[in-house]
Amino acid sequence: MQEAYDVGKAAGVPLPDDIVDDQYDRILGSDDMDATSSLERDIAAGHQSELDTFSGALIRLARQYGVPVPMSEKCYRALV
Numbered sequence: 001m002q003e004a005y006d007v008g009k010a011a012g013v014p015l016p017d018d019i020v021d022d023q024y025d026r027i028l029g030s031d032d033m034d035a036t037s038s039l040e041r042d043i044a045a046g047h048q049s050e051l052d053t054f055s056g057a058l059i060r061l062a063r064q065y066g067v068p069v070p071m072s073e074k075c076y077r078a079l080v
Contacts, residue, residue: 003069004058010065043079051079 001020008015016022042049055076062069 003062003067003072007058007062007065007067007069010067011061049079051076055079 001023005015005020039049039051039054043051055072058072059069059076061067062072
């Protein structure tokens, strides 16, 4: 999330300064410990996922704005 935030800020998106912490708190405070993302469910089922739509786009924008996103790149490469 921090890498996406950094790319968004570099692109001029008006993001609240505390959005990353707020999102982490929301996720970690969830009672549903069995929740999965649609990306995880699609990959597990062998369906086409939104990996390139989200992670691929983030990586392309990061390169455009000169923002390092090593974790996003590593995860993307592992899932492609």
